[in-house]
Amino acid sequence: MTTSGKKIRIPQPVLQVSVDAALLPKSPVKPAGASAAPGSDGKARINIVAPIAPKAVALRQNLRQQSVKAAVARVDAAIEANTVSPTEAKALVLALAEKIVGPGAAAEKWYRSHHLAAFGGRTPAQMVRAGELPALVAHMKGDAAKPKG
Incomplete structure (x- = not known):
């Protein structure tokens, strides 16, 4: 009997059973889930973890997708209602910019210095300060959808 050494995930059913300690591997590393030392009767406690059913995996994935x-x-409703704070607006624009120009410093440089011809040569930073986030986000989502190259 071997163990993977992984931590037990809470949603999985666990059964703790006693087995003959002589059946456990003889290694200096203690198997995960086994008690520190076999009892005086030569028994050791082992955790048996039930696998997650495919239906449960599919349900979890579906719930994650619904949550996203x-x-x-x-976020879209907050943008349309113009209730996004300037800090959140900048973070949103930078996240969208990373999809267009790349991560980190490139996105920050684009945010501060790229002049958008569609908006009279203003930068994304100027548009965020002017409260024109909905138009900027719509423009950026259109650019992100275009194939690169």
Whole structure:
């Protein structure tokens, strides 16, 4: 019997059983889930973890997707209502910019110095300060959808 050494995830059913200590591997590393020392009766306690059913995996993935869609809908609603703070607006624009120009410093440089012809040569930073986030985000999402190259 071998163990993977992984931590037990909470949602998985666990059964703790006693087995003959002589059946456990003879290694200096203690198997995960086994008690520190076999009892006087030569028994050791082992955790048996049930695998996650494919239906449960699919359900979890579906719930995560629904959660992401709900979060995106909340952000879109806040943008449309113009209730996004300047700090959040900058973070949003930088996240979108990373999809267009690349991560980190490139996105920050683009945010501060790239002049957008569609908006009279203003930079994204100027547009965020002017409260024109909905138009900027719509423009950026259109640019992100275009194939690069």
